[in-house]
Amino acid sequence: MPIVYPFTAIVGQEDLKRALLLSAVDPGLGGVLIRGERGSGKSTAARALAALLPPLRVVRGCRFHCDPDRPETWCTECQARAAQGETLTAEEIPAPFVNLPLAATEERVVGTLDIEQALQAGRRQFQPGLLAAAHRGVLYIDEVNLLEDHLVDLLLDVAAMGINYVEREGVSFQHPARFVLVGSMNPEEGDLRPQLLDRFALVVDVRGVSNPLLRAQIMERHLAFEQDPAGFYAEWAPREQALRARIEAARRRLAQVRYSEEDLLTIAGLTTRFGVEGHRADLVILRAARAQAALEGRDSLTADDILAAAALALPHRLKRDPLETVTLDFQALQEALAQAREQSARWQRLGQKQPAASEEAAKKAPRAGSPRAIPPTA
Numbered sequence: 001m002p003i004v005y006p007f008t009a010i011v012g013q014e015d016l017k018r019a020l021l022l023s024a025v026d027p028g029l030g031g032v033l034i035r036g037e038r039g040s041g042k043s044t045a046a047r048a049l050a051a052l053l054p055p056l057r058v059v060r061g062c063r064f065h066c067d068p069d070r071p072e073t074w075c076t077e078c079q080a081r082a083a084q085g086e087t088l089t090a091e092e093i094p095a096p097f098v099n100l101p102l103a104a105t106e107e108r109v110v111g112t113l114d115i116e117q118a119l120q121a122g123r124r125q126f127q128p129g130l131l132a133a134a135h136r137g138v139l140y141i142d143e144v145n146l147l148e149d150h151l152v153d154l155l156l157d158v159a160a161m162g163i164n165y166v167e168r169e170g171v172s173f174q175h176p177a178r179f180v181l182v183g184s185m186n187p188e189e190g191d192l193r194p195q196l197l198d199r200f201a202l203v204v205d206v207r208g209v210s211n212p213l214l215r216a217q218i219m220e221r222h223l224a225f226e227q228d229p230a231g232f233y234a235e236w237a238p239r240e241q242a243l244r245a246r247i248e249a250a251r252r253r254l255a256q257v258r259y260s261e262e263d264l265l266t267i268a269g270l271t272t273r274f275g276v277e278g279h280r281a282d283l284v285i286l287r288a289a290r291a292q293a294a295l296e297g298r299d300s301l302t303a304d305d306i307l308a309a310a311a312l313a314l315p316h317r318l319k320r321d322p323l324e325t326v327t328l329d330f331q332a333l334q335e336a337l338a339q340a341r342e343q344s345a346r347w348q349r350l351g352q353k354q355p356a357a358s359e360e361a362a363k364k365a366p367r368a369g370s371p372r373a374i375p376p377t378a
């Protein structure tokens with residue numbers, strides 16, 4: 001396998017690195033969309049993430065990288081092998097990186113029934129697609145804004161569900177498909193439809209680094225990597241190892257990360273304040289904040305976890321005036337979060353009373369101890 005530029009050697013781009021790390025901890029979060037000009041290092045970062053991911057323990061001989069420790073998620077073939085009494089053994093492989101070509105057909109993506117096999121051997125065999133190849137790794141789509149809408153929809157669906165279910169000619173097949181979905185686009189080459197944009201959990205706008213010292217560092221590192229990839233990688237290996245271990249620990253910890261009523265009210269307060277429609281943003285912020293807490297080695301959320309998550313989940317979901325582009329600066333977000341936090345604490349203290357129907361009354365007295373206490377977002 002060719003040596004890729006190490007993730008930990010990427011200079012700056014903190015938002016981008018955070019978004020990728022959060023979805024590495026919780027691939028079910030949804031996709032990450034990276035917007036930026038050509039040459040801003042979008043694909044380098046996605047490749048670097050795949051190389052950083054912990055190696056996979058897979059069922060030996062399975063074409064779908066099934067996890068030997070989670071039989072409930074196995075593909076149709078592994079299930080059949082186990083049902084026939086075969087003892088499935090494990091092997092280790094590197095986390096895959098799959099680059100989805102723009103010309104990919106739906107069959108190439110989801111997989112297809114192998115008609116040749118069916119005719120020659122009388123066996124119905126399923127031919128894995130790119131979704132199978134990407135399972136437990138990274139699926140990267142460059143210029144996702146140029147990919148057909150129905151394919152983007154399909155990819156986001158599978159990424160959210162973690163299962164690829166295919167039915168062809170009366171034969172059904174399913175296999176697990178959980179991957180970090182990373183799309184990239186150059187905003188100058190056309191936009192994504194707002195409905196699709198909203199389906200990406202996190203969006204990062206990558207800008208060129210403006211600090212001359214950092215720019216010098218970028219040149220230095222890239223030259224060093226070009227001249228001697230193996231040597232450069234060896235130099236960064238301890239940092240890569242340490243971050244890989246952090247991701248592994250965070251994945252194990254994730255299910256234990258608790259959130260309080262106050263956390264939920266803070267998130268709801270933020271999304272209401274910014275007039276975000278629908279509930280996807282709330283759920284994404286909660287999920288990303290938990291991944292962030294897990295990455296920091298904590299079992300509960302802090303305001304900073306919510307802030308970090310909101311900074312990646314909110315900007316692309318703000319209502320847009322067609323005549324102006326809304327930018328959400330970090331300070332505005334920070335202030336809004338502090339206010340939402342304060343108000344949710346006040347709600348907590350007031351507690352007990354039934355949530356009132358009117359907006360005004362709802363602000364005063366939601367019931368404590370239940371998520372239903374969140375005032376309606378109407």
Ligand SMILES: [Zn+2]
Pocket residue numbers: 059062063064065066074075076077078079
């Ligand atoms: Zn399998």
